[in-house]
Amino acid sequence: MSHDPGLRRLALRTLLAAFPGATAPDWALELVADGLAGHTLFATNVDDPAQLAALTGTLRTARPDVLVAIDEEGGDVTRLGHHAGSPYPGNAALGAVDDPDLTRRVYAAIGGDLAAAGVNLDLAPTVDVNTADENPIIGTRSFGADPDLVARHAAAAVTGLESTGVAACAKHFPGHGATVSDSHLELPTVDVPLDVLRTRDLPPFAAAVAAGAQAVMSAHIRVPALTGAGPATFSRAALTGLLREELGFRGAIVTDALEMRGAAGAAGSIPLAAVAALSAGADLLCIGASVGRELVEQVALEIAAAVRDGRLAQSRLEGAAARTAALAAWAAAPRPAAESDGELGAAAARLAVRVEGAPSPLPSPLVVRLVSGSSIAEGRVPWGLRPHLNGIEQVDLVAASTTADEVAALAGDRPVVVVGRRLHSSAPARDLVEKLAVARQVSVVEMGWPSSWRPAGVAAFVVTHGASLANGRAAAEALHLAG
The missing domain is CATH 3.40.50 (Rossmann fold)
Incomplete structure (x- = not known):
């Protein structure tokens, strides 16, 4: 396979990698200097606030506009609070209180914590409408089972988070709330007509887009009426047709982790999943949590090969890289809160x-x-x-x-x-x-x-x-x- 440094660099600009440990290995910094969009941090990367700030500072020495992403939803999904639990209630509690201003304040507090740590892309809020009581993966991550309620709080969460200069990423498009299986482990199916999707699952995404969400995350779920046999992450009808053209989203489309069975399993490999996602309209590809230099290079080489052999239009790759760069520019200077309200989370939880x-x-x-x-x-x-x-x-x-x-x-x-x-x-x-x-x-x-x-x-x-x-x-x- 011939090596094209220009295409490799262009491909790297669409990728979010990851690395283990509390300090960044040399390869992770070298790839950022080469153009890698950024890294997603997980619990293994977080010891305490001072260490995390030092880590993100090191990443910025490689390139000032690097994207540093994390799954900080508050509630049950927390990386900053993984040692003891989050000091904030999650979405189900905020939805139960149903005070959008409280939701905005809680997400502004989360954003302030992330900004202080040097994180500038929060893979949150979850705006799925949890209509399946036995949903094994969404549940309390959802604001509730009513589309209008979830839409209200989706907008409030995006507004609060982005008031701190931390980019919000509404997930999991086009809606993971009706699934009864986990897309980490398999490809769930939501077999409903498009009009059900439009009335039940899409209103929160429309609200998040209207509130200025800088990013939306695709779901590795299959909606036969929309995506055919594959997941939404690989569906041009879902990402380009529905999200871009129908909902008018102009920000960055981010994939859920491509290592998940719902993506890599459907495509045959992580590099092939990356090509399929870019072809469908995704801009920023989360590779996953178990990532090393070799895997990042394999993904970049496959994307470059797909451009050379015609599977992926170079203009599509360039568009994805441009959107990711625009996201990075927007999120280049997150703003820590002037002062934190240490009792806000406890007060919100009491109300729920x-x-x-x-x-x-x-x-x-x-x-x-x-x-x-x-x-x-x-x-x-x-x-x-x-x-x-x-x-x-x-x-x-x-x-x-x-x-x-x-x-x-x-x-x-x-x-x-x-x-x-x-x-x-x-x-x-x-x-x-x-x-x-x-x-x-x-x-x-x-x-x-x-x-x-x-x-x-x-x-x-x-x-x-x-x-x-x-x-x-x-x-x-x-x-x-x-x-």
Whole structure:
């Protein structure tokens, strides 16, 4: 394969790479100097604010307008707060409060934190309308199940984030909220007519575009009526026809990670997925989290080869590079907040708590956290009430391997507080809580996407609409457990 340095450099200008660790390896800096659009940071890159600011400063020494991206949604998906949980509630909590000005303020605070760390592209907000209660990947990342509500808050989130000079990226176009599978692992299908998409899923994206979102992220989901057999990321009808021409979006179209099964699996490889995405109209390609120099070079070479052999028009590649450069220019000087409101997240989370029953102060209860898995998007971030319990015992148990009698033996004569995420979706968790409630005083804290399940006999049922550090504090306070 012949080497064309001009095409390689042009291809690099459309790529977001990544690297492991708290400092940037030489190859990551060299590629930025060569024209690489930027890097996405993950939890492995974040130790503390000072280290993160030093890391992003180093990236800027390679090129001042480098894009430094991160998935900082607040709530359950946080990179800045991955050690302890986010100090802000996520979208489901903000949607439950339904105060767009509060949403704007929370996102302005998140933007201020990112700007202080030197991050200038936030792969947020999630503006999917979560119409599938059993959605395994969106859930509490969504503002809600009503398109108008989600649209209101999508606009507020974009406005707040971008008031700090951090670019917003509304995701996952054309809407991941009706899926019941995870595009990290497979290619989900949303088999609905286009008119359903237009009324149910697209209003929040239209609102984000109208609010000035600098970027929109494509989803690796298949909508047969729109995308045919492939994902939206590879669909010219979705990206160019619907997003550009129908919704009038003029910013940068960013792909979700091409290493995900919904993309690389559909195309055959990450380099081929990159060519397919560019051909469809994408401008900035997230390669993924597991990236090294060799993979970046492979992707750039494949893009260059596609231009030479006619699979990809050079004008399309040049257009993508120009849009990415315009995004980088817009986001070149993010502005840290003059002062941060340390209590904003806690106050917002309190407003989102819903308490059913009458929780009286509990005399030293046993708190039982029912362990659940985390999605790939969330990663392993601590959650629950433990940081807010003043000397109160918490045990972590797996519902499927724990009986009500065993919990009762652990509790002795103490009341029990059961904390979980999406408890209703686990038959062992439902069974455990229902049996416990027959014999003793039990309160339940639901920190996932809420449901109609209410076990008979519980003293109180608390819904937090999320599992961030702020949500946990609000729940502990509602049950009079916080120290």
